[in-house]
Amino acid sequence: MTDQPTAPSPPMFGTLAVIGPGLIGSSILRRARRDGTIAARLVACDIDPAVRQRVAELGIADRVEADPLRAAADADCVILCVPVGAIASVGARILPAMKPGAILSEVGSTKQSIIAAIAPALRPDIPFVPTHPMAGTEYSGPDAGFATLFDDRWCLLTPLEDTDPAATARIETMWHHLGARTRVMDPAHHDRVCAIVSHLPHLLAFTICGTADDLADETRSEVLDFAASGFRDFTRIAASDPVMWRDIFLNNREALLEMLARFMEDAQAMARAIRWGDEDFIVDRIERGRRIRRSLIENRQA
Amino acid sequence: MTDQPTAPSPPMFGTLAVIGPGLIGSSILRRARRDGTIAARLVACDIDPAVRQRVAELGIADRVEADPLRAAADADCVILCVPVGAIASVGARILPAMKPGAILSEVGSTKQSIIAAIAPALRPDIPFVPTHPMAGTEYSGPDAGFATLFDDRWCLLTPLEDTDPAATARIETMWHHLGARTRVMDPAHHDRVCAIVSHLPHLLAFTICGTADDLADETRSEVLDFAASGFRDFTRIAASDPVMWRDIFLNNREALLEMLARFMEDAQAMARAIRWGDEDFIVDRIERGRRIRRSLIENRQA
Numbered sequence A, B: 001m002t003d004q005p006t007a008p009s010p011p012m013f014g015t016l017a018v019i020g021p022g023l024i025g026s027s028i029l030r031r032a033r034r035d036g037t038i039a040a041r042l043v044a045c046d047i048d049p050a051v052r053q054r055v056a057e058l059g060i061a062d063r064v065e066a067d068p069l070r071a072a073a074d075a076d077c078v079i080l081c082v083p084v085g086a087i088a089s090v091g092a093r094i095l096p097a098m099k100p101g102a103i104l105s106e107v108g109s110t111k112q113s114i115i116a117a118i119a120p121a122l123r124p125d126i127p128f129v130p131t132h133p134m135a136g137t138e139y140s141g142p143d144a145g146f147a148t149l150f151d152d153r154w155c156l157l158t159p160l161e162d163t164d165p166a167a168t169a170r171i172e173t174m175w176h177h178l179g180a181r182t183r184v185m186d187p188a189h190h191d192r193v194c195a196i197v198s199h200l201p202h203l204l205a206f207t208i209c210g211t212a213d214d215l216a217d218e219t220r221s222e223v224l225d226f227a228a229s230g231f232r233d234f235t236r237i238a239a240s241d242p243v244m245w246r247d248i249f250l251n252n253r254e255a256l257l258e259m260l261a262r263f264m265e266d267a268q269a270m271a272r273a274i275r276w277g278d279e280d281f282i283v284d285r286i287e288r289g290r291r292i293r294r295s296l297i298e299n300r301q302a
Ligand SMILES: NC(=O)c1ccc[n+]([C@@H]2O[C@H](COP(=O)([O-])OP(=O)(O)OC[C@H]3O[C@@H](n4cnc5c(N)ncnc54)[C@H](OP(=O)(O)O)[C@@H]3O)[C@@H](O)[C@H]2O)c1
Pocket: A019, A020, A021, A022, A023, A024, A025, A046, A047, A048, A051, A081, A082, A083, A084, A086, A090, A107, A108, A109, A110, A132, A133, A134, A135, A136, A137, A139, A140, A141, A142, A144, A241, A244, A248
């Protein structure tokens, strides 16, 4: 028996277009360029000339376009990587220009409101596969991306009921090439899970920074001097991009407000226990945090 | 001119006793042992025979005592490193056994309630210097400590009005030998600053873990699977020791409840802005978080 040299399999897509080569978009481009298995040609599109020039300098796309219609026209797959509030409108603009059979995808951090807003513009011959890669940093823009951003992170896919399963499967395979693990779930369920694991923590982090900022001037400077590990972790979260988070909060309004309401009830209960010295209650709450932490470590996500 | 070999200066204290060789106490012992400039002899005291045996095995004390009275009797400086709720009672027990002129110190994370509780037991011939080293990890016990824990961290000192300034200065020097930067402040001010930079963040972290734990079973397992960076940072905070945090919450009740009330108002305002789509308000809050973060980086505490 001899080993047959296997011919390298051709890339998944002829042309892949990334609209919005920021942290997420440029990370996709970098990995696709390094990997070679995702697309034969890479197109990046940005409205800002300075960003286009930077993307050209970085050499992470074969073509850089200003006009999303031109970027989308010959693509076999288009991924919208713009802020959540712009995804549906950019998608609606490019859909009429897309090739029949091409796949439209996006990477927004919320799902239901994007799907509802883009629905009227969808075409039966263009499968739409919403995704949410659960990876990121506190930085943004084309220089913030890196090829390994998605390694071993989850990418959640929330196809519509009538999305062609073959298209969902291709996008899933693409995310495996990008380094991620994937899970398909219902968009409403996605929004609830992300409200508790990501959106609410960010809301609390932004809020506590504001609360600290409101303290008298002297205390504020000492807040900065003595920020213990507790507050430090909070501000790391709170350093993320304002537009992105504004969009996420407004687009996942319902699930987020529900989780915040539950959280506020729980915080009130904790305040009551502290006021009345209910030691058992306090220790029980602290123990639950440790339990969740242990499970996280066992799940190797910590 | 010739260089005169300088004789090594003698250690600050003859005997230093650490009551409670846990994370903080064993870190003091390790650094003092490594450094040699703090004390000629190190004594550790713990009520638990297993901890005593472990401390002896680690070789971080010259003598290991079960009885705090025996540990304190010949010490030139005693540092209470037990949980906040036990500091005043252990202090009151050993004070009558201490040598005149020896210094009593402690490392509790809150200050006013400890000072109030120990006040009736204080002796005019034993200066009392409360401190709070702002360093820690999520682990506890003698194996959790390490000699560099305090390097470049703040240690806050909150001497009483009638504490001998020379004793405060010696404890300050000791903390410099332990690697820390020091600042002297009023106990009430200490409690307010720590309520916002450390105690409230921990309270929120414990609470959100509980909120997540209350969600339906299916969502809970996905909370664990998809814990994005946001929730991960929270659970790191939330993994700390239950007894320590129970004591801190109960002992800094007033400042903590005030900060929590301010925070809840701010969170309600954020909820309202999200409900009514007040984009400017949301972006303003997010920007403030970024500003605080930037200041932290400039202060090199991040
Ligand atoms: N960062 C994360 O942690 C993370 C994680 C998962 C998913 N996401 C999602 O990924 C998407 C992109 O986030 P990112 O972190 O990569 O953001 P980013 O670095 O700020 O990049 C956003 C990109 O979108 C472009 N853009 C902004 N507003 C636009 C508009 N109105 N029309 C067209 N293009 C516009 C930007 O162009 P200019 O530079 O020219 O403004 C930039 O190229 C968002 O939907 C976000 O929810 C982010």
